[in-house]
Amino acid sequence: MTAVQRFFRKYFLSTMGILLLFLVVNVVLGCVIVITAANNSEDSRLPIRKLAGMVTATDGKITATQEFSDTLAKNNAWAMLLNDSGTVIWDERMPDDLPRSYTVTQIAQFSRWYLQDYPVYVWEHPAGLFVIGYPKDSIVKYAYSTSAEAVVAEIVGPAILFAANILLMLILFWRNTHKVEKAVKPILTGIGTMAQGKLVVLPKRGELAEINTELNRAGEQLQKKDLARSEWINGISHDIRTPLSIILGYAGEIEDDNTLPSETQTQAGMIRRQAEKLRRLVADLNLASKLEYSMQPATKTLISPVELARQVMSDFINNGLKKRFALELRADAAAEKIIIEGDNALLVRMLENLIQNSVSHNPDGCNISITVGADENTCMIKVEDTGSGVSEPLLKKLNQAEISPSTQNEKGEAAHGMGLKLVKQITKVHQGKIIFSNAYPHGLTVIIGLPIHNRI
Structure with a gap:
């Protein structure tokens, strides 16, 4: 696997990780919002079973506790108790516009929904039918019924839709990644070529044509600078050989001439040694330049x-x-x-x-x-x-x-x-x-x- 392939593989995997993290975070936030809303919201219905227990019938006399009365007042609700014949045998805070007797049909109609636009809830009581009512338009009640097959379809359908959306996102993302890879790959390859000291020639077309052009220009400039430096070092190395050879030759003759004063011979020896040092330094510089630019083939x-x-x-x-x-x-x-x-x-x-x-x-x-x-x-x-x-x-x-x-x-x-x-x-x-x-x-x-x- 090349460096370019590793780069885009890492890019693709990181994006997949971001997408997965996005989904997880959204699911977690959704759950948190639902739980928080459930904990902070008030139940529109009073605990009717508990309230029914606060109303007692003893020896034909029906009484309610103070807590019951306070709860009704706090929620602006009202209550009544119907006997088996549909007659109201007890009520508290019941609106005046409501009748005190109901038929079986009327009881069947309001037991799940509304009593003359008053939303109501019922509970079985030892003395009859216990009813809790609320002010008009304070609670909205809907009926919903469906078949088992429809429930399955309603669950499976959104799941399929969700999966299809995810798949579509992945396909579109892969397509865009492939386009980016196709456009960027020559640039990364060109940079690697420049690092090796070679000339870069990238196509001047596509979405990143301007970058390719600039990279070609940069490669040409680097080539020119490297060539100029290499030629300068080679020229200096070549031009300095003749003067150094003359210096070394005459210095050696003077150093070996016993007819000259010893001080002169010593000075000539110093000149020869320094010239040899300079020649070695130039040779090292020339060889180092050739090795750096791969101009010295190794045999x-x-x-x-x-x-x-x-x-x-x-x-x-x-x-x-x-x-x-x-x-x-x-x-x-x-x-x-x-x-x-x-x-x-x-x-x-x-x-x-x-x-x-x-x-x-x-x-x-x-x-x-x-x-x-x-x-x-x-x-x-x-x-x-x-x-x-x-x-x-x-x-x-x-x-x-x-x-x-x-x-x-x-x-x-x-x-x-x-x-x-x-x-x-x-x-x-x-x-x-x-x-x-x-x-x-x-x-x-x-x-x-x-x-x-x-x-x-």
């Missing part, structure tokens, strides 16, 4: 890391390494059998830069050791010195994803810059990892992990 072969370390250390010793620096290679029999796949020239430059870094930043001398070992499927190359080490802030910068060529120490001087940036780039080209740490009791340790190709 990978099978390499023994132990033999690689021996070669680099021998070159340093043969090129006149000062006696105050001691090189040591640590590798056991198992390390001799490790084989890695990589670009020999780049890996040589990686180790050279690490050793040169220890030499350059420890002018009083130090011991430098290279240890080759293995950790499961990873070849571990450790370069360690007994020099002054680095501060914690600088160590943190060295372990960052990117190293600025202008990394400085506490005094504001350039420290561990381009050379270590190149080391990290070469490690990245070989799918490796690198860690910087301070050695105990002092010094700098650099551990590089490279994939093992096989073991002999």
